[in-house]
Amino acid sequence: MAAAVTIRILGVGMGPQHVTPEVADALNGVDYVLAADKGEDDALLALRREIVRAHGGAEVLGLRDPARDRSDGLSTGAYESAVADWHDARAAQYADVLRRRGGTAAFLVWGDPSLYDSTIRVVEKVRDLLGPDTDVDFDVLPGISAPQLLAARHRIVLHEVGRPVHITTGRRLQEAVAAGLDNILAMLNPAPDRLDFTGLDDWTIWWGANLGAAGERLVAGRVGDVLPAIADARAAAHADDGWVMDAFLIRRTL
Template structure:
């Protein structure tokens, strides 16, 4: 039977790979890479660097395919259908890769940014492919260092306070709903809407990071009312320079 490994590769630093992930990389025959285009070519280059550093001196293949475009501007009523459509088209691509590029008895791998269990679609897509019944394979998951844990480490802070919960949400929900009622610590991911800008009247601290773990890393922390505009300016400059941005932040209610 074909086997697939879903390997979390961390937030951007090749040293984020766990020993388990390094061992997994050394066992795969084929590495599947979904190319997001020239604008995000450095994400592909990082994966090649990881293979050069960790795959060892053995034969392996790298097979790339273009990642389908997703409508990221869909309004909230159409957001779920837009994501479903994108996942279906992505499943079509991944199914073709497994069917055509992975032989019986071979092991293929997807190198997943961050941790496969946190705001990543790979596991859902593999289950969808199996449910179709046209391709058969087994798969295992190797956890990775998420951008959330990397952010906390770089800011030398915890995600939660003693005996208190932490909530993880998206920028879209933050922009629509505001700071969650009753929450004290909120991690925000996927914030293309810069939802923190609408919270400057709240008494909050922010720990913000972009490209965490990479040479382009940017870290800003402080009282939200005082640093929100600085973050927005740094974010705009970085996005204009690189063509894309991946950022995460922790909002904490001040006491």
């Protein structure tokens, strides 16, 4: 009979205050949590441990995160290749632990697993690596996402009446503008000086960093007026929390 492994992919928003009752119940039933360890003073690993302590206290296994090419100026193809290699290396690490330990393991995903997160893809790779000798079952529970928090903090709706919102990454902002899109939500953003806001000075932006965390920062206004404030706020968020993740909605002003 094949060995059995259960994997639970759990959306946790940005901390214990965002954990839903469904996710809390799941955490109370797992044997251990697998998490990337990015080295000394990994504030996000510490926050994962805080979440687990608040909901069941399972063992957290931090695995040193494989290196990834984060060079400035990577083409879209080179970036996607670097990410794919990184996911392969992560999957190999996780598969090794799951093969040895079995049982029920959890991955804690910032925000929601469905949106600009690759845990589901990595777990599918893990399942392939474990092969037919291991019966792998996994499920996914949703969490509060960054776009939800961004809209709530700015007290806005992400789209105008009967209109769409386009969700993309900061590196593809100008690609979306060139396609004629005029209500764009960007995630996975580099620092503002590496974003291309050419031609967007008169658009309106609603920006937030580390939403829901102690270092949360919010800026809104005309793009041409607030970009320096965004750069300062992003730096302050990093100083407060030891990490920074931001998102913004940008809309053509009619």
